[in-house]
């Protein structure tokens with residue numbers, strides 16, 4: 127259905143350098159009206175930078191942008207907005223301290239005599255949410271809603287009546303299957319109305335579900351573009367990685383359980399009112415336990431209860447056979463329990479600190495601040511982690527905030543691993559991580575296990591859980607509803623338990 | 628909905644509690660007379676603090692307030708000796724305050740320097756300028772000053788609302804309208820809530836930052852005008868340290884120092900709480916001025932602790 131004569135928007139010869147990094151080099155991108163265009167590439171390939179240039183959030187060093195054949199100047203986000211280019215960024219959510227209404231109407235509130243009419247602003251907000259079939263209280267602060275709802279609100283904000291180009295940078299990273307399907311339904315409607323849509327994701331399944339065409343970036347260069355039908359999965363992956371895939375799949379193959387001995391960490395009737403119903407759960411050394419469940423089923427809460435980030439009001443936690451009376455994150459870290467949070471921006475990383483400093487944080491907390499690690503030792507450890515996880519950064523001293531989204535996620539992981547924990551709790555460890563790195567992370571998880579680490583992995587990706595887990599606990603509505611082990615762990619089984627049948 | 632008003636409610640509750648305590652302890656305390664005095668005495672600081680509220684809501688800080696109050700006073704007094712009408716010099720000085728603040732805001736945004744440093748420089752420059760104008764206290768003798776002092780609105784009971792308090796309430800109403808019913812006001816909250824997001828959501832950073840500090844400069848200049856009229860003089864050391872009182876009033880008023888959360892109306896009560904403490908201690912008689920500061924300090928500390936826990940519970944709700 128696409129009219130290919132003049133693309134809706136064209137980026138020609140775009141280049142961009144950051145200090146020490148050539149983020150984009152002579153990149154071309156063409157989007158037709160009424161198509162969904164997937165922009166793919168490894169972590170740090172330059173995807174987010176490219177769309178930030180298109181939307182005026184980052185100035186370009188060289189290149190031209192044409193909208194419907196005419197060259198346009200896009201200097202600020204407001205320019206892009208005025209031209210009908212709407213964006214949902216990867217990193218930004220909205221303003222958590224403000225209400226949903228205020229977030230949805232910021233800078234475009236309806237006014238009378240110069241003053242904002244909040245009554246009409248509320249109506250406008252509700253109308254925007256209605257397009258996404260979202261019914262929430264618009265007067266509550268955005269921060270009181272889940273990440274998924276916040277994401278949908280961000281999309282609702284981006285969509286305008288005059289939107290000609292819609293950019294979605296990893297919009298589905300925090301959505302569960304139903305929410306993703308809802309989003310895709312909306313994307314299809316928008317596409318039918320002639321909007322050009324850029325879709326960045328690391329979920330290849332979703333690419334084949336929704337994209338009409340694909341462009342692939344590698345190390346800041348465009349390495350391929352074409353209709354989805356002409357880019358089968360393997361070809362696509364080797365384009366992205368610049369090498370044959372072969373090995374990647376092998377790592378995801380099944381494995382034997384390495385679990386042994388008494389539980390390292392065990393929860394007995396642990397729970398907190400209105401947060402998570404009391405549950406039993408144990409982790410043994412060398413074992414990976416998966417936590418499955420829909421968004422909002424209590425995965426994160428379970429992880430935080432075990433780590434001590436949420437204080438329980440019932441039950442007890444047993445570590446190495448000894449009850450832990452008052453658990454706190456600090457105490458957990460000291461006794462060898464580490465936690466990788468899901469929302470790296472809000473809880474995980476200190477963006478201004480360097481990669482090395484971030485990696486050292488947990489380790490230093492564990493050792494106590496008086497026993498400082500030497501600088502050379504720090505460097506060596508950081509370098510080791512950067513290599514092990516293939517973190518794309520020019521050196522260990524780069525501020526974490528300047529890394530690409532997926533590489534930030536890897537730093538969070540590196541930080542927990544550096545403290546050499548006995549128990550590691552991972553909440554959505556592979557969100558925003560590309561296929562190559564995904565395999566690296568899974569491989570690393572397996573290796574750690576064989577060295578006697580106990581792992582708890584909370585994830586919304588069932589395939590990932592099936593691939594890594596020795597046991598899976600299934601949650602529904604903030605309650606543990608089942609547990610399965612060994613050969614019983616299949617996608618179908620988990621789904622059946624989640625559905626309660 | 629109610630969550631938003633929680634800090635404001637806390638401030639109002641503390642204010643009422645202090646006021647009632649005074650009423651129980653001392654005869655004649657619980658009256659509109661005392662209330663009117665507190666309003667009049669603290670009008671200038673509350674006015675300046677209203678401007679600071681915007682600055683703090685945006686996640687910034689303004690340290691030049693006290694010097695601005697002093698500078699405005701001495702220039703008004705000097706111009707008075709040259710035969711200027713106080714209203715004329717006030718108009719000029721308000722424009723000056725606005726421009727001075729705007730310049731501070733521009734430098735903060737353009738050079739991307741912490742507001743703390745820039746406004747600290749402003750503090751020194753303006754205080755230095757005070758001493759350039761005069762080293763002594765200069766009286767303002769224009770008849771308008773007496774007329775201003777004599778104007779008041781009677782309150783029920785035996786109290787009255789002095790002209791300085793009237794000006795304060797009028798500009799407070801204006802500030803509330805700006806904060807809650809203009810795009811600029813909402814943008815201030817957005818910048819304080821999450822700066823990076825605000826940029827990507829299309830908030831014009833330069834313009835908003837300039838306006839925030841311009842507003843801060845304007846309100847502190849107005850505070851200076853009111854102070855000069857109220858004391859009918861200009862003194863080069865006047866207003867020293869008042870930036871800290873203003874910040875204290877804002878924080879007691881329930882605004883978070885980290886920005887993004889708070890209300891302009893709270894600042895009125897925050898300022899009045901500070902005034903009430905001073906009045907209570909003066910009523911007590913045997914306690915000296917040192918206790919005013921100690922009590923204010925303790926209260927400020929308690930308030931920050933309470934705010935922390937409020938914010939903490941908010942975050943918890945967010946994660947669950």
Ligand SMILES: Nc1ncnc2c1ncn2[C@@H]1O[C@H](COP(=O)(O)OP(=O)(O)OP(=O)(O)O)[C@@H](O)[C@H]1O
Pocket residue numbers: 144145147148149167168169170171172173174175176216518519527528529530531532533558
């Ligand atoms: N503000 C910045 N300052 C310095 N370097 C930056 C900045 N933003 C991005 N970069 C660098 O530019 C490169 C491309 O980053 P970009 O965010 O575009 O990657 P991406 O393709 O979106 O990756 P991901 O899939 O992980 O989100 C990275 O090497 C990153 O470190």
Ligand SMILES: [Mg+2]
Pocket residue numbers: 173174175216295530531532
């Ligand atoms: Mg990205």
